[in-house]
Amino acid sequence: MTETESVQHLGWYHSGYLPHFDCAKTLQFITFRLADSLPQKELQLIKEKVSVAPKYKRQMIRRRTVEAWLDSGYGCCALGHPECARVLEEQLLKSHGDRYHLLAWCVMPNHIHVLIQPLIPLSKILHSWKSYTSHWAINNNSRLNLGINDNMFWTRDYFDRYIRDEQHYFAVMNYIHNNPVAAGLCVLAEDWRWSSAWALSNSGGEPPPVPAGGDAEGSVVRRRFPAASRRRSRRVAMPRGQW
Secondary structure, X not given: XXXXXXXXXXXXXXXXXXXXXXXXXXXXXXXXXXXXXXOHHHHHHHHHHHHOOOHHHHHHHHHHHHHHHHHOOOOOOHHHOXXXXXXXXXXXXXXXXXXXXXXEEEEOOOEEEEEEEEOOOHHHHHHHHHHHHHXXXXXXXXXXXXXXXXXXXXOOOOEEEEOOOHHHHHHHHHHHHHHHHHOOOOOXXXXXXXXXXXXXXXXXXXXOOOOOOOOOOOOOOOOOOOHHHHOOOOOOOOOOOOO
């Protein structure tokens, strides 16, 4: 029995205060971040701000506030070191086609965006990414002067959002590719070395095909990544409901 045949997906569940949706072959937009990428004082302010907002606005307010802090480059930003970014990118690519289909990614200095079609539970995928890279980063902290404190590299939890339809799929891919541009780290999406935009630009400009039945409607098709990914710096709005 293979690993993908022997595991049970959890459906909707909560880990800490974050909801997760774990379903086989459902396309997922995932974000996880370094442990010091948000100051504790700011996290508390975000919680208070979200708690008094109308319920239908809470996800939007939280997403925009957290996004702004992450893109400001707070914390040690260890992933900004090329050697550290390379190790993480290699881990993302390592299990492509085995544990998941990797469709898009972007390694930012203090957080990561990934678009995948999981073949095993998300929690197992995230654990494999975090466990290896955390040990590697801590072991190389002094040598590379990464600035990691308290021997804690990643936050325990992560954000995930399943892909609703084809429009959502391309909006997410466009957002992932443009995040370094929006954060002022480069002019063009394909200039950012540690992302699928760079990989696509250096392999003919074609994204990997979306596996059949991968989204909620089963309608996502192979096509070139959006032309907006090549535009100059601008913030790309995510569909309502992203974290």
